[in-house]
Amino acid sequence: MVTQQQRVAAHRRTGRGLRTALAIVLLALMLFPVYWMLNISLQPSGGTLPSSFFPTHPSLAGYTTAIQDQGQNLVTSMLIAVGTVVLTLVIAAPCAYALAQFRFRWISWALLVILISQMIPGIVIANALYTLYENIGLLNSIPGLIIANAANAVPFGILIMRSFMLAVPTSIVEAARVDGAGLVRAFLSIVVPISRNSLITVGLFAFLFAWSDFIFALTLTTKGNITPVTLGIYTYLGAHISNWSAVMATAMLASIPAIILLVIAQKYIAAGATGGAVK
Amino acid sequence: MSDAETLTTTAEPTAPSSATAPAPRRGRRGEEITKILFVVPAALTIIALFGYPVVKNLVMSFQNYTLRTFINGKAPWVGLQNYATVVTDELFTKALVNTALFTIGSIIGQFVLGMLLALFFHKNFPLNGVLRALFLLPWLLPLIVGSAAWRAILEQDSGVLNVTLENLGLIDAPIPWLTSPDVALIAIILVNIWLGIPFNLTLLYSGLQDIPDELYEAGALDGATGWKAFWNITWPNLRAVVSVVLMLGVIYTLKVLDIILGLTQGGPANATQTIALMSYQRSFVEFKFGQGAALSNILILISLVFAIVYLRATRRQVDE
Numbered sequence: 001m002v003t004q005q006q007r008v009a010a011h012r013r014t015g016r017g018l019r020t021a022l023a024i025v026l027l028a029l030m031l032f033p034v035y036w037m038l039n040i041s042l043q044p045s046g047g048t049l050p051s052s053f054f055p056t057h058p059s060l061a062g063y064t065t066a067i068q069d070q071g072q073n074l075v076t077s078m079l080i081a082v083g084t085v086v087l088t089l090v091i092a093a094p095c096a097y098a099l100a101q102f103r104f105r106w107i108s109w110a111l112l113v114i115l116i117s118q119m120i121p122g123i124v125i126a127n128a129l130y131t132l133y134e135n136i137g138l139l140n141s142i143p144g145l146i147i148a149n150a151a152n153a154v155p156f157g158i159l160i161m162r163s164f165m166l167a168v169p170t171s172i173v174e175a176a177r178v179d180g181a182g183l184v185r186a187f188l189s190i191v192v193p194i195s196r197n198s199l200i201t202v203g204l205f206a207f208l209f210a211w212s213d214f215i216f217a218l219t220l221t222t223k224g225n226i227t228p229v230t231l232g233i234y235t236y237l238g239a240h241i242s243n244w245s246a247v248m249a250t251a252m253l254a255s256i257p258a259i260i261l262l263v264i265a266q267k268y269i270a271a272g273a274t275g276g277a278v279k
Numbered sequence: 280m281s282d283a284e285t286l287t288t289t290a291e292p293t294a295p296s297s298a299t300a301p302a303p304r305r306g307r308r309g310e311e312i313t314k315i316l317f318v319v320p321a322a323l324t325i326i327a328l329f330g331y332p333v334v335k336n337l338v339m340s341f342q343n344y345t346l347r348t349f350i351n352g353k354a355p356w357v358g359l360q361n362y363a364t365v366v367t368d369e370l371f372t373k374a375l376v377n378t379a380l381f382t383i384g385s386i387i388g389q390f391v392l393g394m395l396l397a398l399f400f401h402k403n404f405p406l407n408g409v410l411r412a413l414f415l416l417p418w419l420l421p422l423i424v425g426s427a428a429w430r431a432i433l434e435q436d437s438g439v440l441n442v443t444l445e446n447l448g449l450i451d452a453p454i455p456w457l458t459s460p461d462v463a464l465i466a467i468i469l470v471n472i473w474l475g476i477p478f479n480l481t482l483l484y485s486g487l488q489d490i491p492d493e494l495y496e497a498g499a500l501d502g503a504t505g506w507k508a509f510w511n512i513t514w515p516n517l518r519a520v521v522s523v524v525l526m527l528g529v530i531y532t533l534k535v536l537d538i539i540l541g542l543t544q545g546g547p548a549n550a551t552q553t554i555a556l557m558s559y560q561r562s563f564v565e566f567k568f569g570q571g572a573a574l575s576n577i578l579i580l581i582s583l584v585f586a587i588v589y590l591r592a593t594r595r596q597v598d599e
Contacts, residue, residue: 051442097317121582147328
């Protein structure tokens, strides 16, 4: 009897081990393009693409060129992304709290509008903002791109933070109110610290949205003085690619935020991935 | 915001003795105003970044809005002419068919692979959580980065896909993945499937997690295991999540622009031309903003049909 159980347990353990092995193989297939990017970025190459599977003679020449050509663009992207995070949190957090706790009669309408707004194609927004920015002088500017990127992040941020703030107990807020705190102070000193995790989730995604943005970068800049790194890669990718290792090195540098966030902030990423779509 | 804060903080010290008494009427009204102020910045943002663009696109689509408009400020009213021009353009039918093929192909591929992976990860095994999380990476990368990586892989002469297929003896001559009108659409669909798997996997996996184990235990007693359990227990309970995943997938895929621009720019010979790309090109390459707006409104109209289906599906999900 005992040996029978042990055999079943051992069988199950090998089954689970096999699943892990299969999962690793599937993951390797899935992440192969990222590996290939790394591989080529480390190989000396010009217009011809190396096809060896390992960088046997690694070279950092691609990265040197990438930083010379695109270093400024990485800084531009960083400024835009950080600006978008700040703007998104300032706009979306109070609204999320209000929609979670204030019992307005029109809340379901507001949520419907927010859901629909996420479905408007970026090209529609770009079309209208281009003509508007042309008139008010926001074309080719970092603030212009920050505002445009808020279009992606604000509705998403409101939905994520609202679903979290629904769970903030009204009693703690009321206790603070009895002690004489105004609504704004209660929000800043109680709700915001309690909801920290959802603010971090939204902040991280706002960063990734803005860092990854290509459509606004492409349409709302015309002069080449403001070039986010996605647009820099696109320019590199023209019909004929003259320096593969520099292209792939830039692509690797542009992947760093996503990789860092996935490694150190996994739980926040998972929260945003499921919360945004269904709620 | 800061105005509201000073308003409430300065109002408080004036009535310290009435702390226990019900809040004075003026305070109540002030509070209602403060409550509204919480929503005002977001409301303005949504009006400026969604309301205004939708209305502006609608108006522009009835105007002869071109580069000249920026110089002399004139955008003459032309009625439905922009719509007539773009719909009768010989490219339009091709773009519409491509949009449909791209969307259907991408969704089927992403959904089937995402579902298989979700079922695979639904079982307990060591490192499950970490490995599943790493599957998200392609989704978090900038789309243009993904496009760049695939440009290298799909390159005709020395790209690793053709080199590998040739070494395995599966093909005699390299396939011009991105430069032949016959296969370019298939190639961009494959890349888009790769990009969409993480989204499908994540949502379907969390849907599977929400199905109570008791249902499977009860089903097993009635002999429902394996495929039978999937069709009789998993699928019916997952239906609401599935409809959300499919509808969001369609809405996201219809507006895809980054990948196509990064991989083929609509070529070769317009083999990968779509409605979204055509709209971009009319507006920002040819500077015919009126026609670009007309095309993007057609795109919104198509999305709207799916959005209505989606909203009905989520409402049903909320009701259940």
